[in-house]
Amino acid sequence: MNINIIKTFVKKEFIQIIRDFSGIITAFVLPLILLFLFGYGINFDTNTVKIGVVNLDNTDISRDLEQSFSNSRYLDVVSFNNVKNAMEALKGGKIRAIGVIPVNFTKKFKTNSGEIQIITDGSEPNSAKFASSYMQGAVSSFIKYEDENKFNYANYVYSNDKTQNAPKITPVQRTWYNPSLLSLYFILPGSLSIIMTLTGTILTALVVAKEWEEYNMEILLTTEITKGEFLISKYLAYFILGFLSVLFCLFIIIFICKVPFRGSYFWLFLASGLFMLTGIGTGLLISTVMKDRFTSSQIAGTIGFMPAMMLSGLIYEIDSMPYLIKMLSYCIPAKYYVSTVTSLFLSGNVFPDLIYNSCFLLLFSILLAFLTYFLMQERLEYDT
Numbered sequence: 001m002n003i004n005i006i007k008t009f010v011k012k013e014f015i016q017i018i019r020d021f022s023g024i025i026t027a028f029v030l031p032l033i034l035l036f037l038f039g040y041g042i043n044f045d046t047n048t049v050k051i052g053v054v055n056l057d058n059t060d061i062s063r064d065l066e067q068s069f070s071n072s073r074y075l076d077v078v079s080f081n082n083v084k085n086a087m088e089a090l091k092g093g094k095i096r097a098i099g100v101i102p103v104n105f106t107k108k109f110k111t112n113s114g115e116i117q118i119i120t121d122g123s124e125p126n127s128a129k130f131a132s133s134y135m136q137g138a139v140s141s142f143i144k145y146e147d148e149n150k151f152n153y154a155n156y157v158y159s160n161d162k163t164q165n166a167p168k169i170t171p172v173q174r175t176w177y178n179p180s181l182l183s184l185y186f187i188l189p190g191s192l193s194i195i196m197t198l199t200g201t202i203l204t205a206l207v208v209a210k211e212w213e214e215y216n217m218e219i220l221l222t223t224e225i226t227k228g229e230f231l232i233s234k235y236l237a238y239f240i241l242g243f244l245s246v247l248f249c250l251f252i253i254i255f256i257c258k259v260p261f262r263g264s265y266f267w268l269f270l271a272s273g274l275f276m277l278t279g280i281g282t283g284l285l286i287s288t289v290m291k292d293r294f295t296s297s298q299i300a301g302t303i304g305f306m307p308a309m310m311l312s313g314l315i316y317e318i319d320s321m322p323y324l325i326k327m328l329s330y331c332i333p334a335k336y337y338v339s340t341v342t343s344l345f346l347s348g349n350v351f352p353d354l355i356y357n358s359c360f361l362l363l364f365s366i367l368l369a370f371l372t373y374f375l376m377q378e379r380l381e382y383d384t
Helices: 003-018 021-040 060-071 083-091 106-109 124-146 184-213 216-221 227-256 265-290 293-310 323-329 335-346 351-375
Strands: 049-055 073-081 098-099 117-120
Touching: 003 227, 021 184, 021 227, 049 060, 049 083, 049 124, 060 073, 060 106, 060 124, 060 184, 060 335, 073 124, 098 124, 098 351, 117 124, 184 216, 184 227, 184 265, 184 335, 216 293, 265 293, 265 335, 265 351, 293 323, 323 335, 335 351
Parallel strands: 049 073, 049 098
Antiparallel strands: 098 117
């Protein structure tokens, strides 16, 4: 292997990158736009959910329960006289959930058997989950308040047995790693997978395919450079460009957006490097087979960009996917990188997961490099 040839072609790649300014835009301007969109355009936080409450009991205790919903800073409460009107509002999208306080609620509550019906709008699953959680939290606060002030109500069943008088269910909620529940802390680190896919896979696929279209590859194939030297020069050039893009994004995420980082920079750079190699390998493999920019861009977007966004766990929870799609996600390198980088940012060094994910990324990068080397032709093929 000739080191001088590799150095020469790496230099040639950087000259080409500087001349074709689209590569610089792809590596630095587009990531900046994506960080802005992921950080502020996509938001999974639901600060306030509009709900309806129907009080069919209309007693002091039931009104206290209704007031507990209004006291929650997460709920915007609208009162309805009957269930029919509330259902129409739910159907029309004016509210996201309904809390129905049934008749005889007070009577049953005094015997520790009170019930409340919660109806959520399933067309908005994320909002439905938040609404259900917030309403149950308000109910828990009400139970605690009534338990502490039970002597204010006549005919309340009371016993010296404190276990009998205590609420049968006491919800205890804890939030680890992200106490403020800001999705920004998850989305921005995870968005690195999208950015690196953009830089590694799509940019590499387009640039190499461009060389085929402009017949530069024919000239290269007439030189003394070998397949291995050619691939190494491509890997080095775009690995350096991609890693500079990663450092640029990390600076914005950690120092500009103030996302806390609790893990090891060594593991972060190692995982980022391995994932960058898989992206470059995917792009080189696509351009080696297709040899034209249009087809390469379509395939790179289909098998590179979209799976990295849809099947990596960044946008959609993998465990909630159908079994076949869930199994398919295990073949997506971005899944392992998203798991690694979000874990490093939010929970620190979880070594079993770091080693597991890094091994799979290494396996993918080696496999893609081997396939690219195997499929790359050494001599020109002419149609006869």
